[in-house]
Amino acid sequence: MSGLKRSWVSSANGAGCPFPLNNLPYGVFSTGDQEPRCGVAIGDMILDMAAVQARGLIDLGAPDLFDMPYWNDVMELGPKGWTALRARLLQILAEGAPEQAELAPCLVPMAEAELHMPIAVSEFTDFYAGRHHATNVGTMFRGAENALPPNWLHIPIGYNGRASTVVVSGTDVIRPNGQIKPPGADRPVFGPCARLDFELEVGAIVGGNTEMGQMLSVADADAMIFGYVLLNDWSARDIQAWEYQPLGPFQAKAFATTISPWIVSAAALAPFRTPTPTREVPLLPYLAEPGPTLFDIDLSVAIQPKGAPRATTICRTNYREMYYSAAQQLAHHASSGCAMNVGDLLGSGTVSGPERENRGSMLEISWGGKEPLTLETGESRSFLEDGDTVTLSGAAQGRGYTIGFGACSGTIRPARNFDQRGDHP
């Protein structure tokens, strides 16, 4: 964890700045009526990469890589291209770089920019790889004796999610409608979710392609991960409870998934690598970890009700709590010969820790609604209410610097009435 790398962008050198030269995360932004394009966060500024390339200050061997509303084309360059990109950025943004004068006009104040989805999501897969979360949820649903399914210690359990509703931080989340079977009722009703939840997760962004039929080692999978974001896997617990047997969550998870706007590269996180926890039973060889593939990233969740003067932090945990890493999940994903693509997004599963204050969902925090939480502003919460803003935060703490992720935030809007569902477009 070598110390802070100093930049000529002075705000990047401030104590606790989430975007020092060590970080250089990748996002997509727009200003005024300009089209969204690729940018890199540095201090309180965004480096307009389209402008940088237009001035000939970076050359990765392909034109128009950055005048795009996503980083997919850069990902297609592969790890060598990613390394060259980061090396060049570290060079030209470093304190004393001769390019400073030429680059300065390419900086845009972050406060003036709108942030967009950083990638075109190819497919979204969500995992269930947090030991504490799986144990908590399993205990609630199946009892303490049957908390962990028999396959859980062998397989990074996952399911395919919905890519069409992955949205960037700041996008409102409309409370979903769905089939719900009230306790004791004979039949389900259709109506607004009454047990709306968040899930604190980390998302891994796949930056390579595999052919159908090709398998991946964990080492190769690890090298294919372009970077990481925070991810909120919004969940409708009452819809989920009624629909999920036998084929898994479907509409309960389909209405929205929020990610943070900045992709923190695997390279920036390299100093924070940490191995997965000790195995209770040995893993099959295809899932063996070749070296540390998890990361030490502090995570937290805050809720701010509409009109409340401040947010209450309701969870603090760390990504290193996961039982399986994203590299192991990706290796498992490809193990059947499933083709993986640039832009695939893998959700880690809820990152809970061992204590109540480490629980990464309302379902766990309120223990299925039985133990409501009191916020600092006095409100009580078992699940999310309309107007609540949920914000996930994440940071890796180096010696003298911080690798921040930027907020992953969403505000709950009231459910729509089916009769006002809108016309077919």
Place this chain on the structure above:
Amino acid sequence: MSGLKRSWVSSANGAGCPFPLNNLPYGVFSTGDQEPRCGVAIGDMILDMAAVQARGLIDLGAPDLFDMPYWNDVMELGPKGWTALRARLLQILAEGAPEQAELAPCLVPMAEAELHMPIAVSEFTDFYAGRHHATNVGTMFRGAENALPPNWLHIPIGYNGRASTVVVSGTDVIRPNGQIKPPGADRPVFGPCARLDFELEVGAIVGGNTEMGQMLSVADADAMIFGYVLLNDWSARDIQAWEYQPLGPFQAKAFATTISPWIVSAAALAPFRTPTPTREVPLLPYLAEPGPTLFDIDLSVAIQPKGAPRATTICRTNYREMYYSAAQQLAHHASSGCAMNVGDLLGSGTVSGPERENRGSMLEISWGGKEPLTLETGESRSFLEDGDTVTLSGAAQGRGYTIGFGACSGTIRPARNFDQRGDHP
């Protein structure tokens, strides 16, 4: 079911021809070293739509609609565009059409063409909407008393599948590897699937977009379906049995899904509309059928082992056996506010019928492997063997004409060894 519409393409008028003027299905083809482009099947020929548009013989108000390797751009035109396209094709391909001389050079013999995926698949969702299949599988896995899950008669149960491995008929299918827990074993092993299966399904292709948060009536959903294909949801039953609790099938279904190459339009199938079966319990209003939304389509499955002189038909059934239609599935899919997109593919679920000869998967035909099937050539089958070619066929029978789908076929290749998995690209 008004009779055969006659075409100046004489092969289209032959008895039993799957592609008469009444059909006009949409595909993507190539010849020689030309790029794949859009075509329409008529008799034993393909009408090269890129050539038709280049000659100014069709005008839908947008350029370059057909010189594309998918029909997605045409789908984006919406139902009015689809109606205009079909009306124009019916006009210019009809017997006596004055355009015959100009069009003739745009015809390519089907025998000389290679067929490709007809659409770019946005996302793939697979349902479980066949009453007989769900009852058969549920009886095997949970016993006759618990065969149908309690939600089954209320919800068109579905799960998100993997779009990256949807392939066109004729693509080889590599037997997948995966975690399998042998009967009586303490721990799983990693190796080739020993219970490889097909599932006979019909795929619906979504031709419109909805916004996140928007819901759909069944009538609007029905109007958004561009057309239908045959779909083989290849399944690894041993991988599935070990992995599917609690979040559903994942790698067991991720290695391949095969579709037939021709999209049969909803318009061509209009004469074959039929209502879903009588409800055992009333559906919630958002799923109510506004008119007949299923179709009377005969379906069959044949297996031909490697080197066998002929294929054996092992299943005959009909799409009208489904309990839920694709329109109902799509309305349910959007009910949470899940955004739907042009190119989304919805698998019907396995189309089994009431008798053994109507069962649409080996799992059902061999009753979990306990009652092996003997093929006409003498071989016995509980599940699929390397070298087997599985072909799904489908046709709607009108008075004096047939609406065919073209074959949906795939041949099983041996599993790869993990140590020869190939390098990371």
